[in-house]
Amino acid sequence: MTSDVISGGNKIMTTLVILALAWPLASVSQALGLNEFIQQNLGNSMPSWSVAVSLFILSSAVTYFIGSGWGAASLLMPIAISIAVVSGASIPLCAAAIITGGTFGDVTSPVAGMTNMSSNIAHADHMKYLKYANPYNFISAGIAAILFLIVGIIN
Numbered sequence: 232m233t234s235d236v237i238s239g240g241n242k243i244m245t246t247l248v249i250l251a252l253a254w255p256l257a258s259v260s261q262a263l264g265l266n267e268f269i270q271q272n273l274g275n276s277m278p279s280w281s282v283a284v285s286l287f288i289l290s291s292a293v294t295y296f297i298g299s300g301w302g303a304a305s306l307l308m309p310i311a312i313s314i315a316v317v318s319g320a321s322i323p324l325c326a327a328a329i330i331t332g333g334t335f336g337d338v339t340s341p342v343a344g345m346t347n348m349s350s351n352i353a354h355a356d357h358m359k360y361l362k363y364a365n366p367y368n369f370i371s372a373g374i375a376a377i378l379f380l381i382v383g384i385i386n
Contacts, residue, residue, distance in 0.1 A: 294336020
């Protein structure tokens, strides 16, 4: 049993390291004034109906490439809230878009901890696991993007 606990702990270390690196990166971006920079450049030019779907796509892409949904959320949430305030979009909808995009990236990215743990638990070849799971993930992401667009238009 002890070896199982140690083995499981070793598998989760990658995720913890990603989070430990994402939090200082979020702090640096806040200290550099990234929120104000984006507010000034986007301003009122972004229609409020497009904010949530744009944030979902951005969060999905960032999470896919860095492999951490929480890391992407910590980077993008301050930006999402400031864009929502400036454009008049729904703040809860924008927060949901960031978290949903992070979840999509976590289950789709080949470097994400969740994907690695899932393929390891299933004792499956990692790339075959992704090959068969990702079509379903991308269909779900398309449906989510359409729904964020519809809700953005309704609000």
